[in-house]
């Protein structure tokens with residue numbers, strides 16, 4: 001009888017996971033992804049504040065993670081007006097928070113890659129000026145191990161010499177530029193024995209006039225050597241600045257465009 | 265026992281009964297003759313799943329006067345055993361030698377059933393199986409479940425030297441290519457004109473790229489197209505009497521490479537490429553296209569992206 005759960009908690013899990021059963025429906029709207037962790041996420045990460053599930057918040061992701069260390073995610077909340085904050089979290093990851101963004105003058109859209117430990121919903125909660133969290137999300141299936149595998153960089157003896165190195169290029173877009181940027185950093189989760197958490201915490205971008213374009217906070221689950229996609233105002237000149245959780249700075253001037261291709 | 269607990273109990277009993285009264289798992293392997301003494305066991309054009317038990321691959325064998333030569337052994341110990349039974353129904357000749365075309369698990373995890381015989385592969389394949397075999401075995405267990413029970417990695421012990429090997433009157437040309445993986449063995453039976461192309465060639469099914477180098481793969485396809493053969497056995501998909509499958513594989517790889525490279529050069533985010541832009545109908549209708557395409561984005565896009573981003577202009581002082 002090895003399949004027969006003998007602990008009350010196992011029965012609870014079995015019941016809650018049964019489709020169509022909502023014995024413990026949380027306050028607020030029903031989670032379209034049917035995750036048993038949603039209520040906890042709502043209480044802990046969004047402090048129980050008003051939420052709506054909103055299709056205008058898109059989380060673009062593969063249905064299956066081919067590489068659990070590098071799952072591509074694009075969060076797009078540009079269909080909402082006046083976005084103040086975007087909080088991305090993966091609720092079945094051992095570390096839930098993935099990334100936060102205050103768009104300021106950037107489009108409410110960000111691309112990045114994520115480490116996942118197992119199949120999980122990935123959500124974007126978007127706080128609009130109406131004071132409500134607009135939540136979108138999708139589920140990625142994964143064989144797992146992305147959070148408890150050491151970074152490739154930390155096994156490579158010369159990673160330290162490139163720590164914080166920025167590569168970035170811009171492409172002209174209708175009302176500004178598309179920026180794609182990679183920052184060299186191991187982004188270790190701290191879940192691997194003997195390797196402490198070591199990750200970029202903050203990044204901000206300022207335009208040529210020194211005006212704040214956008215602010216980002218990264219957490220451990222962002223993939224090693226983060227590659228970010230942002231849509232920004234201006235012509236392509238930016239200052240990138242930030243630091244990791246050990247106080248190492250990230251600082252670079254993005255001149256825009258392509259080497260040999262003119263600054264545009 | 266109250267009503268509250270009743271439903272889960274029914275489910276649990278159901279799960280137990282499925283396990284306890286399971287019928288013998290049968291891959292239903294039926295050798296198809298494609299040339300004198302030459303047989304292919306055709307797999308489904310699907311992904312690994314609990315129904316097909318990993319039988320998504322083509323294996324083959326050649327009956328010679330000096331015994332049977334096996335080319336690839338399938339995805340599990342069970343497949344290998346049932347393949348050996350299927351061979352015994354076709355001929356009294358014993359199996360004398362096994363080749364593995366490359367390191368992917370659907371092509372070698374049946375080796376266990378032929379452990380008593382010489383099993384041969386290219387040096388790069390042997391090294392790759394040694395390094396990744398256990399991981400492959402675990403992932404197939406997760407994808408195919410009970411069909412994989414009792415499967416153990418058996419690393420081929422014999423290194424293939426490219427060239428002609430004569431077995432029982434069949435001149436087998438062993439050719440070492442690469443591109444689908446670091447080492448891809450093709451076997452041309454010059455006596456019958458049958459070319460076993462391994463996974464260098466897919467037919468009617470989207471190619472897989474987890475260990476691919478597209479440039480080298482295309483060069484290998486060009487070389488294959490230059491061989492003189494009358495029957496082409498792809499690693500996945502229907503057997504052919506012309507080089508259409510080679511062209512189809514080439515067209516797919518070129519389309520895939522060009523689309524991902526263009527996306528990277530235009531500043532697309534990786535997630536923005538998960539739905540392909542207007543694939544031609546000939547590509548869209550390949551079996552498991554959408555899923556394989558998404559997997560290939562994960563395999564191939566990062567290198568194009570790196571090249572594109574690193575050409576940006578940045579000024580930075582590093583300590």
Ligand SMILES: [Zn+2]
Nearest residue numbers: 366368444463
């Ligand atoms: Zn293969």
